[in-house]
Amino acid sequence: MIPFTVNGKKRNYQGPAFKRLLDVLREDFGLAGTKEGCGEGECGACTVLLDGKPVTSCLIPVCQVQGRKVETVESLGRPGRLNPLQKSFAEHAGAQCGFCTPGILMTASRLKKTDPEAVRLGLAGHLCRCTGYAHIVESVTKAPRSRKR
Amino acid sequence: MARLAPAQVGIGIARTDAPQKLTGAAKYIDDYKLPGCLHAATLRTTIAHGRIKKVTFDPSFPWYQYAVARAADIPGQNNVLFIEHDQPLLTEDKVMHPMQAILIVGHPDRAQAYEALKHICVEYEEEEAVLSIEDSLAKKKLLRGEDNIFKKLLIERGNLDDGFSQADRIVEGEYRVPHQEQAYIENHGMAAWVEKDGTIVTHGSLQCPFYVHKALVKIFSRPPEKIRVINAVTGGAFGGKEDYPSVIAGHAALLALKSGKPVKLIYDRHEDMAATTKRHPAVVKHRTAVSKDGKLLAQDITVFMDGGAFATCSGVVLSRGTLHATGPYECPNVRVRSCAVATNTPPNGAFRGFGVPQTIFAAELQMEKIATTLGIDSVELRRRNAWKVGSITSTGQELKESVGALKCLELCVRKSRYEKKRKEYALWNRGKGKPTWHGIGLALCHHGAGFTGSGEVTLASRAAVSLTKDGGIKVLAASTDLGQGAGTVFTQIAAHTLGLSADLIQVEVPDTALVPNSGPTVASRTTMVIGRLVERAARQLKDELVKTAGKVPQDRAGLKKAARALCAGQPTRRCEVQYEKPADITWDDQLYRGEAYGVFSYAAIAVDLEVDRLTYEVKVRKVTTAQDIGKAINPALAKGQIMGGTNQALGYALLEYADFRGGWMRNSQLTNYAIPTFVDTPPMDVFLVEEPYSRGPYGAKGLGEMPMDLPAPAVVSAVHDATGFWFHAIPILPEKICAEFIKAQRPP
Numbered sequence: 034m035i036p037f038t039v040n041g042k043k044r045n046y047q048g049p050a051f052k053r054l055l056d057v058l059r060e061d062f063g064l065a066g067t068k069e070g071c072g073e074g075e076c077g078a079c080t081v082l083l084d085g086k087p088v089t090s091c092l093i094p095v096c097q098v099q100g101r102k103v104e105t106v107e108s109l110g111r112p113g114r115l116n117p118l119q120k121s122f123a124e125h126a127g128a129q130c131g132f133c134t135p136g137i138l139m140t141a142s143r144l145k146k147t148d149p150e151a152v153r154l155g156l157a158g159h160l161c162r163c164t165g166y167a168h169i170v171e172s173v174t175k176a177p178r179s180r181k182r
Numbered sequence: 183m184a185r186l187a188p189a190q191v192g193i194g195i196a197r198t199d200a201p202q203k204l205t206g207a208a209k210y211i212d213d214y215k216l217p218g219c220l221h222a223a224t225l226r227t228t229i230a231h232g233r234i235k236k237v238t239f240d241p242s243f244p245w246y247q248y249a250v251a252r253a254a255d256i257p258g259q260n261n262v263l264f265i266e267h268d269q270p271l272l273t274e275d276k277v278m279h280p281m282q283a284i285l286i287v288g289h290p291d292r293a294q295a296y297e298a299l300k301h302i303c304v305e306y307e308e309e310e311a312v313l314s315i316e317d318s319l320a321k322k323k324l325l326r327g328e329d330n331i332f333k334k335l336l337i338e339r340g341n342l343d344d345g346f347s348q349a350d351r352i353v354e355g356e357y358r359v360p361h362q363e364q365a366y367i368e369n370h371g372m373a374a375w376v377e378k379d380g381t382i383v384t385h386g387s388l389q390c391p392f393y394v395h396k397a398l399v400k401i402f403s404r405p406p407e408k409i410r411v412i413n414a415v416t417g418g419a420f421g422g423k424e425d426y427p428s429v430i431a432g433h434a435a436l437l438a439l440k441s442g443k444p445v446k447l448i449y450d451r452h453e454d455m456a457a458t459t460k461r462h463p464a465v466v467k468h469r470t471a472v473s474k475d476g477k478l479l480a481q482d483i484t485v486f487m488d489g490g491a492f493a494t495c496s497g498v499v500l501s502r503g504t505l506h507a508t509g510p511y512e513c514p515n516v517r518v519r520s521c522a523v524a525t526n527t528p529p530n531g532a533f534r535g536f537g538v539p540q541t542i543f544a545a546e547l548q549m550e551k552i553a554t555t556l557g558i559d560s561v562e563l564r565r566r567n568a569w570k571v572g573s574i575t576s577t578g579q580e581l582k583e584s585v586g587a588l589k590c591l592e593l594c595v596r597k598s599r600y601e602k603k604r605k606e607y608a609l610w611n612r613g614k615g616k617p618t619w620h621g622i623g624l625a626l627c628h629h630g631a632g633f634t635g636s637g638e639v640t641l642a643s644r645a646a647v648s649l650t651k652d653g654g655i656k657v658l659a660a661s662t663d664l665g666q667g668a669g670t671v672f673t674q675i676a677a678h679t680l681g682l683s684a685d686l687i688q689v690e691v692p693d694t695a696l697v698p699n700s701g702p703t704v705a706s707r708t709t710m711v712i713g714r715l716v717e718r719a720a721r722q723l724k725d726e727l728v729k730t731a732g733k734v735p736q737d738r739a740g741l742k743k744a745a746r747a748l749c750a751g752q753p754t755r756r757c758e759v760q761y762e763k764p765a766d767i768t769w770d771d772q773l774y775r776g777e778a779y780g781v782f783s784y785a786a787i788a789v790d791l792e793v794d795r796l797t798y799e800v801k802v803r804k805v806t807t808a809q810d811i812g813k814a815i816n817p818a819l820a821k822g823q824i825m826g827g828t829n830q831a832l833g834y835a836l837l838e839y840a841d842f843r844g845g846w847m848r849n850s851q852l853t854n855y856a857i858p859t860f861v862d863t864p865p866m867d868v869f870l871v872e873e874p875y876s877r878g879p880y881g882a883k884g885l886g887e888m889p890m891d892l893p894a895p896a897v898v899s900a901v902h903d904a905t906g907f908w909f910h911a912i913p914i915l916p917e918k919i920c921a922e923f924i925k926a927q928r929p930p
Contacts, residue, residue: 066206130665
């Protein structure tokens with residue numbers, strides 16, 4: 034049994050120790066907001082926070098997260114109650130197909146600097162094929178600084 | 183008196199699906215739990231051309247845990263009907279390309295399903311493969327018919343000899359473009375199950391529900407009402423989910439039928455990239471007669487496209503490419519000859535632009551070459567030849583309205599400070615000890631919106647707006663939201679037409695059991711053609727509401743009250759309309775004469791870049807583009823489309839290289855098929871030009887594909903401006919630039 038915290042809740046995972054964290058979140062815990070885009074850590078769609086740091090959950094065997102804190106997109110706002118960062122994405126057309134969006138939101142929620150150049154560098158590990166990125170950068174730079182994660 | 187809702191068209195409201203997409207609540211196909219489902223995996227061919235001799239199942243493997251579907255299990259035709267029916271759903275004998283599907287296995291555990299593929303041995307009898315356009319034309323092996331040709335087209339206007347005999351100069355050029363992968367972030371995926379009444383249901387990531395429906399009817403030999411196709415939230419498509427979903431739906435549904443269990447068939451990135459369709463590689467040759475003052479006198483153009491192993495949509499990609507091959511320029515004498523040929527590679531298919539990025543690449547670089555030959559500035563050359571209202575195209579179509587080509591060109595030249603930068607960069611590049619060369623390049627293009635020729639008449643699309651008895655208003659159309667914002671745009675058009683606020687409108691899920699057939703979500707037709715149907719349907723409902731209630735009620739309670747009378751005991755009052763052929767549009771599909779498109783959109787772009795003198799890397803510093811889209815229903819979404827498409831094209835020009843060897847894409851991973859990232863992507867200034875189209879909703883024309891058409895030639899010109907070398911092929915990888923310097927024995 035592997036205990037760890039997901040979105041503030043204590044969870045116990047039972048199953049193969051080398052199952053990908055991505056699959057554990059999606060299949061065992063029903064948190065389907067985290068997406069698989071490439072399965073090799075290249076696209077960033079599966080990004081979650083591990084002890085507050087963004088990681089690609091497709092490259093993390095679940096045994097590595099024992100006793101640690103995992104946060105997924107479901108820890109941000111809900112459809113009827115978006116958090117300020119999510120609201121900014123809605124207002125500035127930061128999402129199109131939406132598939133890369135949960136991962137980007139997780140990394141963006143932890144960016145310390147939010148000037149456009151810092152945002153581009155900070156999000157460089159994420160691929161988006163729809164937007165050409167500018168609206169994502171704008172969504173992050175224009176989100177209120179004291180945003181609630 | 184109730185306040186009238188403010189205008190809904192022309193404003194950048196937030197996407198209607200934003201709350202779901204921003205919280206992880208939007209459900210893409212792999213997010214659905216299907217209790218008791220099997221996960222499917224596909225056994226594929228490993229050779230490019232030949233025959234399957236024998237398929238052996240490892241006798242020591244626990245096959246009793248698995249379901250297996252093979253060609254013999256197909257109740258109807260073993261082919262995926264699209265335009266032709268040459269592509270088998272599963273191959274049992276002939277192998278035409280690597281990654282062709284042989285059989286489908288299913289297991290309750292996804293990993294176990296893939297494990298089974300290692301326990302099936304396929305023996306082949308291999309034949310020589312045809313892997314290039316040249317080999318196919320030379321009939322190195324006959325793959326199809328008598329000449330390996332899927333489709334051949336000819337456009338003729340005027341008399342070539344007249345043009346060439348008057349020529350002051352004759353300019354020739356040959357241009358090449360490679361495969362390109364759509365690289366949507368959500369891979370292909372489909373779920374399927376069989377209902378108790380025998381209805382086969384497929385649910386998945388797709389663009390065109392009724393295309394899948396049409397193919398499944400034949401594969402399963404079922405009446406149309408016993409096949410149902412539902413669109414899940416789709417994570418990008420770009421054309422890549424136009425025809426291939428029919429294959430995956432067929433596979434998933436066949437296994438569901440065989441096993442009696444629901445099936446999920448989700449591709450991983452490698453399988454998605456290696457097996458599914460790409461942009462057609464092409465070779466385009468130009469021979470142009472020009473006068474010394476820069477007027478085009480004759481254009482003789484030849485286009486060859488590599489269709490891959492099966493027809494899919496190659497014929498229509500070729501058609502669109504051929505119709506755009508002249509560029510948006512007047513020329514009295516034109517001949518365009520084109521053909522699409524078969525090779526032993528996975529079938530190429532639809533990809534944003536649909537043949538146009540290929541031929542515009544050539545047309546625009548040819549303009550540059552002509553300008554250089556004549557010593558005229560290429561902007562000036564474009565000014566002298568670009569289409570205006572009244573111009574006649576290569577098919578004899580007179581452009582009667584909404585021609586924003588020159589407006590886009592002038593705006594783009596001004597906003598990018600193109601002329602000033604040309605001079606500045608010439609100075610910079612002469613300077614010694616600079617770390618970079620600078621360059622700026624420009625391109626102009628057109629894009630015909632909607633289906634080609636009589637396509638829209640044949641499709642006869644339908645869409646509806648309905649009032650439910652509880653006062654809800656729903657838009658019903660088969661057009662899918664792939665990320666482009668179709669649902670939001672329909673909401674705005676319906677709300678605006680009815681004079682209501684957008685939150686009173688819902689858009690139905692594209693589900694063949696619920697919505698009328700609006701045709702496919704392709705060809706930059708969704709806003710322009712289907713949006714117009716939505717407008718007309720909403721107008722009809724408005725008239726009925728006004729007749730019943732005196733005005734359109736402005737809230738749910740008022741609508742509910744009106745619905746009582748309008749629905750007359752039925753659950754909904756549905757106002758459905760169908761596309762009507764404008765009387766003055768004629769098209770001859772044999773001669774390729776007439777109105778090829780209802781209208782064209784136009785765009786100009788300036789690409790400003792630098793080339794590193796040490797590494798030869800190209801960094802795009804700035805893109806400025808002006809695009810005439812008739813009317814932006816939602817300017818924020820329109821700009822998002824333009825920037826996204828532009829970036830995809832910058833990738834096409836500079837980064838994206840599908841490494842095909844032996845008929846295989848060897849770099850079928852996002853790790854080594856490089857698409858532009860946050861840091862590769864330049865800031866973009868996008869200017870919307872609105873030359874309204876009288877038959878579009880509120881003046882709107884097509885917009886989705888055009889941004890993909892024109893950046894590549896602008897990049898090539900900018901690289902020439904920076905380095906002095908012309909590239910006739912893309913992508914311009916650093917090693918290509920390096921090779922030019924070595925060849926020219928020119929020190930950097």
